[in-house]
Amino acid sequence: MDLINNLILGFGTAFTLQNLLYAFGGAVLGTLIGVLPGLGPVATIAMLLPSIYSLDATPALIMLAGIYYGAQYGGSTTAILINVPGESSSVVTAIDGYQMARQGRAGAALAAAGLGSFFAGCVGTVVIAAFAPPLTELAFKFGPAEYFSLMVLGLIGAVVLASGSLVKAIAMILLGLLLGQINTDVISGTPRFSFDIPELTDGINFVVIAMGIFGFGEIIANLGQPAEHREVFTKSVKGLWPTKQDFHDAWPAVLRGTTLGSVLGVLPGGGALLSSFAAYTLEKKLSKHPEKFGKGAIQGVAGPESANNAGAQTSFIPMLTLGIPPNAVMALMVGAMTIKGIQPGPQVMTSNPELFWGLIASMWVGNLMLVILNLPLIGIWIKLLTVPYRFLFPAIVVFCCIGTYTLNNNNFDVFMTAAFAVVGYIFYKLSCEPAPLLLGFILGPMMEENLRRALLLSRGDWSTFLSRPLSAGLLIAAALMVVVVMLPSIKNKREEAFQDAD
Amino acid sequence: MKIKSQRDFWSGLMFVVVGVAFAWGSAVNYSFGSSARPGPAYFPFGLGILLALLGAVVLFKALTIESEGGQPVGAFAWKPLLIVVGSIVLFGFALPRLGMVVTLPLLITCVSFASDEFHWRDALLSSVVLTIGSWGIFVWGLNLVIPVWPTFLGG
Numbered sequence: 001m002d003l004i005n006n007l008i009l010g011f012g013t014a015f016t017l018q019n020l021l022y023a024f025g026g027a028v029l030g031t032l033i034g035v036l037p038g039l040g041p042v043a044t045i046a047m048l049l050p051s052i053y054s055l056d057a058t059p060a061l062i063m064l065a066g067i068y069y070g071a072q073y074g075g076s077t078t079a080i081l082i083n084v085p086g087e088s089s090s091v092v093t094a095i096d097g098y099q100m101a102r103q104g105r106a107g108a109a110l111a112a113a114g115l116g117s118f119f120a121g122c123v124g125t126v127v128i129a130a131f132a133p134p135l136t137e138l139a140f141k142f143g144p145a146e147y148f149s150l151m152v153l154g155l156i157g158a159v160v161l162a163s164g165s166l167v168k169a170i171a172m173i174l175l176g177l178l179l180g181q182i183n184t185d186v187i188s189g190t191p192r193f194s195f196d197i198p199e200l201t202d203g204i205n206f207v208v209i210a211m212g213i214f215g216f217g218e219i220i221a222n223l224g225q226p227a228e229h230r231e232v233f234t235k236s237v238k239g240l241w242p243t244k245q246d247f248h249d250a251w252p253a254v255l256r257g258t259t260l261g262s263v264l265g266v267l268p269g270g271g272a273l274l275s276s277f278a279a280y281t282l283e284k285k286l287s288k289h290p291e292k293f294g295k296g297a298i299q300g301v302a303g304p305e306s307a308n309n310a311g312a313q314t315s316f317i318p319m320l321t322l323g324i325p326p327n328a329v330m331a332l333m334v335g336a337m338t339i340k341g342i343q344p345g346p347q348v349m350t351s352n353p354e355l356f357w358g359l360i361a362s363m364w365v366g367n368l369m370l371v372i373l374n375l376p377l378i379g380i381w382i383k384l385l386t387v388p389y390r391f392l393f394p395a396i397v398v399f400c401c402i403g404t405y406t407l408n409n410n411n412f413d414v415f416m417t418a419a420f421a422v423v424g425y426i427f428y429k430l431s432c433e434p435a436p437l438l439l440g441f442i443l444g445p446m447m448e449e450n451l452r453r454a455l456l457l458s459r460g461d462w463s464t465f466l467s468r469p470l471s472a473g474l475l476i477a478a479a480l481m482v483v484v485v486m487l488p489s490i491k492n493k494r495e496e497a498f499q500d501a502d
Numbered sequence: 503m504k505i506k507s508q509r510d511f512w513s514g515l516m517f518v519v520v521g522v523a524f525a526w527g528s529a530v531n532y533s534f535g536s537s538a539r540p541g542p543a544y545f546p547f548g549l550g551i552l553l554a555l556l557g558a559v560v561l562f563k564a565l566t567i568e569s570e571g572g573q574p575v576g577a578f579a580w581k582p583l584l585i586v587v588g589s590i591v592l593f594g595f596a597l598p599r600l601g602m603v604v605t606l607p608l609l610i611t612c613v614s615f616a617s618d619e620f621h622w623r624d625a626l627l628s629s630v631v632l633t634i635g636s637w638g639i640f641v642w643g644l645n646l647v648i649p650v651w652p653t654f655l656g657g
Contacts (some may be wrong), residue, residue: 398632
């Protein structure tokens with residue numbers, strides 16, 4: 001049994017003392033930053049990137065993965081307790097979770113979210129271990145034309161399923177792709193768009209963009225709004241353990257959420273966000289008492305939370321097997337791999353089996369740690385929620401500043417980050433969603449290389465993308481997605497679905 | 503002509519300007535090659551044109567399709583914007599020369615002015631805690647190379 005052997009290798013790697021410590025450290029840090037209101041997982045990971053600069057590749061990725069689940073989980077905690085979803089995928093958790101908290105059942109909501117996520121995490125890990133190897137094999141059959149088409153599909157998929165204007169989102173991808181063109185052309189060795197600045201000939205570092213736009217841009221936007229006064233349910237968290245009735249109500253929702261999340265997570269652009277929305281809708285449709293939703297139904301917490309955790313797990317599949325990030329968090333992961341000198345793609349599984357299987361096994365370990373960390377220690381996290389923003393944001397600024405400086409021990413990156421902070425604020429003002437830009441930026445150089453190689457091979461014939469069946473299929477799928485979303489009936493539904501969330 | 507959505511109008515304009523700039527910049531400076539041998543300008547030129555076209559679509563929609571309340575861009579939060587960005591730039595200049603022990607309190611105090619709830623006591627408290635904390639995490643814990651003391655002290 002290959003699967004068993006692989007998992008044994010993985011757990012062997014994950015259970016070394018060092019890696020356990022890093023998984024634990026990542027989960028703690030992620031939760032810590034994740035529960036701070038107003039910081040999503042992308043900003044959290046960007047901010048904590050300096051912590052991996054001095055690590056080896058395997059512990060670095062294990063730690064980042066831990067940070068990701070931690071941030072995800074911390075986001076649900078804030079959603080339930082103060083109705084501020086730390087990230088978009090816990091938007092739906094806030095609907096019923098917050099109502100439960102107001103009725104004094106915050107403990108049950110937190111437990112449902114925590115145990116549901118843990119179950120989903122276990123299933124997600126098995127799904128990755130089972131599906132990654134066959135997909136990797138498929139990926140080896142891909143030529144440059146197929147890769148290019150796959151990236152087109154991935155990028156389109158990522159924006160079709162997100163909220164907001166489709167045209168603007170595609171334009172943001174293109175903007176990201178163009179920013180990725182500021183580098184030295186690999187084929188001819190010509191420095192492009194560098195304005196004779198030596199630092200720019202190596203390209204802009206993704207950390208600079210992520211911290212500038214997601215870290216600083218968000219801070220400026222938050223500071224520009226008048227300080228809110230939130231109601232925090234700190235004293236009412238008693239009776240953490242759910243009642244028998246709660247268990248009875250929640251477990252089918254957990255099962256359905258996990259299944260839905262595992263499937264949707266693999267899709268480009270799917271991941272946690274789409275999974276939680278879909279799960280909430282499903283639970284509401286199936287429930288015998290749909291009128292209870294929005295008023296504190298435990299299924300409305302358990303379903304989406306399991307789904308978003310399962311989706312978060314399985315969204316690693318395209319990143320690990322194809323090297324193509326399906327969402328902004330995975331784009332950061334790909335960036336982190338490149339910093340560590342690992343070229344993401346199907347070869348990672350064979351060239352770095354310990355990294356690959358160790359990371360997968362550590363996902364399970366990380367999920368277990370989160371349950372242990374969160375349920376008994378919830379009191380500590382709640383205290384953090386009450387830290388005023390005037391103490392928080394200087395800390396974030398310090399972390400981001402040191403992070404960009406230590407990237408290359410060079411203050412040029414710091415100045416670039418300052419510039420992207422302004423850009424990020426402009427995007428916020430113009431309601432341009434920045435996540436697609438990051439995806440485009442990460443994929444830009446890979447996309448160009450594959451396009452040019454495909455054209456070289458076909459002697460300049462563009463029809464190669466349509467005459468090769470796999471490539472044609474991928475492109476048609478991408479085109480279909482755009483067309484379907486543009487259909488008036490679906491368009492209205494899509495807008496409605498995202499409005500529900502607001 | 504009346505602008506129906508301010509935000510879309512300006513974002514469309516931004517896309518068009520950036521797209522044209524990249525397309526023009528790559529066409530003028532780098533060799534385009536041919537489809538059989540794409541040069542360094544091939545991909546960015548195409549992307550720039552596509553971006554400009556999409557920007558034009560956004561612009562057109564902003565001028566023709568009614569939106570709720572005209573989607574105004576709203577006032578820029580100049581104070582936090584300038585203070586935060588200025589503090590980052592200051593940090594960039596100061597760190598290699600003055601080291602962490604001077605730069606971080608400077609950064610924290612400056613950036614704290616961006617908040618409406620500024621208090622000297624809080625800013626000083628943050629400075630002390632964060633400077634010691636950063637030294638502990640980054641220099642002692644993670645072994646990152648960061649100048650700690652000002653260069654004139656010979657550190």
